[in-house]
Amino acid sequence: xxxxxxxxxxxxxxDDVEPRTLLVHYLREQVGKVGTVVGCDTSNCGACTxxxxxxxxxxxxxxxxxxxxxxxxxxxxxxxxxxxxVQKAFHEMHGLQCGFCTPGMIMASIDLLEDNPDPSDDxxxxxxxxxxxxxxxxxxxxxxxxxxxxxxxxxxxxxRNGHVSPAVVDTAAAPHVAVQA
Amino acid sequence: xxxxxxxxxxxxxxxxxLQAIADGGEDVKxxxxxxxxxxxxxxxxxxxxxxxxxxxxxxxRGVRDDGDAIVIGAMTTHSDVLSDPLIxxxxxxxxxxxxxxxxxxxRHRGTFGGALVHADPAGDLPAVALALDAEFVIAGQSxxxxxxxxxxxxxxxxxxxxxxxxxxxxxxPKLTGSWGMRYEKFNRVAQAWSIxxxxxxxxxxxxxxxxxxxxxxxxxxxxxxxxxVEEALxxxxxxxEAVAAAAQRAAEGTEPSSDLNAQADYRQHxxxxxxxxAVTAAAGL
Ligand SMILES: Cc1cc2nc3c(=O)[nH]c(=O)nc-3n(C[C@H](O)[C@H](O)[C@H](O)COP(=O)(O)OP(=O)(O)OC[C@H]3O[C@@H](n4cnc5c(N)ncnc54)[C@H](O)[C@@H]3O)c2cc1C
Ligand code: FES
Ligand code: FES
Numbered sequence: 001x002x003x004x005x006x007x008x009x010x011x012x013x014x015d016d017v018e019p020r021t022l023l024v025h026y027l028r029e030q031v032g033k034v035g036t037v038v039g040c041d042t043s044n045c046g047a048c049t050x051x052x053x054x055x056x057x058x059x060x061x062x063x064x065x066x067x068x069x070x071x072x073x074x075x076x077x078x079x080x081x082x083x084x085x086v087q088k089a090f091h092e093m094h095g096l097q098c099g100f101c102t103p104g105m106i107m108a109s110i111d112l113l114e115d116n117p118d119p120s121d122d123x124x125x126x127x128x129x130x131x132x133x134x135x136x137x138x139x140x141x142x143x144x145x146x147x148x149x150x151x152x153x154x155x156x157x158x159x160r161n162g163h164v165s166p167a168v169v170d171t172a173a174a175p176h177v178a179v180q181a
Numbered sequence: 182x183x184x185x186x187x188x189x190x191x192x193x194x195x196x197x198x199l200q201a202i203a204d205g206g207e208d209v210k211x212x213x214x215x216x217x218x219x220x221x222x223x224x225x226x227x228x229x230x231x232x233x234x235x236x237x238x239x240x241x242r243g244v245r246d247d248g249d250a251i252v253i254g255a256m257t258t259h260s261d262v263l264s265d266p267l268i269x270x271x272x273x274x275x276x277x278x279x280x281x282x283x284x285x286x287x288r289h290r291g292t293f294g295g296a297l298v299h300a301d302p303a304g305d306l307p308a309v310a311l312a313l314d315a316e317f318v319i320a321g322q323s324x325x326x327x328x329x330x331x332x333x334x335x336x337x338x339x340x341x342x343x344x345x346x347x348x349x350x351x352x353x354p355k356l357t358g359s360w361g362m363r364y365e366k367f368n369r370v371a372q373a374w375s376i377x378x379x380x381x382x383x384x385x386x387x388x389x390x391x392x393x394x395x396x397x398x399x400x401x402x403x404x405x406x407x408x409x410v411e412e413a414l415x416x417x418x419x420x421x422e423a424v425a426a427a428a429q430r431a432a433e434g435t436e437p438s439s440d441l442n443a444q445a446d447y448r449q450h451x452x453x454x455x456x457x458x459a460v461t462a463a464a465g466l
Binding site: 002018019020021022025041042043046049052055056057058060061062063065066108111112127128129130131 | 182183184185186187188189191212215216219220222223224232234236260283284285286287289290370
């Protein structure tokens, strides 16, 4: 066992971990941050993305001992008062279906927007290339990220990339949706 | 899956790290960014007895100016490389290729040195180091030695770094004169490894190509220089026709593998196409 001290979502933790413990398992099982999920065994899907000292990383590909002395932010810590603008935008723009990829998508998107506050559609797609979604086809994820970007820049227009709106839902193609609504 | 149990050591100097490797038993692994090592340990393809973490070793991270070369520390992360002004000025090819590596999360952790020592045939940085005639500074308990790129990549996943040694830094010579560079990568989806890629570095003089260096990614177990192309380009007119004719020779003597992504003969075809594109762009045509 190796002792580590980590700040997670603003609170300090001191724990003994086995060196082989992955950061994601430490966060979920010892700290209880189950908002961060594991979606693959190959470092490909990005579902486990958290911020380590302010940078997005795949927490399944970091050992907990490597995070000793560092600051970790998970999806549970991004909203200060209520939802973070990127969380809000995923909600408003229908940027999720099953929601499994969403914590990682949001953590990667926040990191992208710090580097590039006004990304184009292509820049969003490339910026979150390390995150896979099996449900949405990405279209509304891209819209959500751009909507959040505009929100975070402070609504005064000025987007070099034009207006963003949610996808038009064609209920005619899926009548049961209209019936249930 | 989680890795098999191991002893974890976190040295703070190169000397301590070398000692830890010497003391670590039969199977010791050095941990840099962990973006290749942790995945193979999770799949239990590697189960080292001891892991020596270089994360806190002083002096291995960053880029410095050393007169006729820039020196890139082994622990410089891919994202450090992308924002470094010395690399942007003297070796923009390194940044161009690094931007195509993996995704932002992996680039925050993965290191320049780790990618070179790992020497995956599909890795993007080995062919770039080869095309730039980089030199590798390797530390062992008996001192330091410098190995030229042409001798660094020995075989599949094998470099001149011997057991008990560490890569500490890489010297990239500054180019003088009017050079252009380009990395052309072909892959299936954004974050995937190269199926084939080509690094080209070209010096033009009076409307001619004075010198060209061409590195090939994933055209064999190690990165390669396309020597026949380089010879055909030396002194050639800087025209699209001359470049296209030379690029036809890019696959000569190569033995690429066949896998799920591509058959060997398709890789050889790609090498000629990507060489034409990379040299054309590097020559400013
Ligand atoms: C999803 C994903 C996609 C990727 N896509 C690409 C891609 O498109 N192109 C690409 O080039 N790479 C890609 N990579 C690999 C990435 O570039 C890694 O960063 C790199 O291969 C290894 O660097 P590292 O610092 O993480 O090394 P580690 O994983 O820590 O180490 C790798 C190996 O090198 C040894 N080693 C590391 N540093 C030293 C040193 N200083 N001295 C001696 N030995 C050392 C280790 O012992 C280990 O055997 C990808 C990785 C992932 C997870
Ligand atoms: S769980 Fe898939 S990348 Fe981490
Ligand atoms: S919403 Fe289901 S995986 Fe993305």
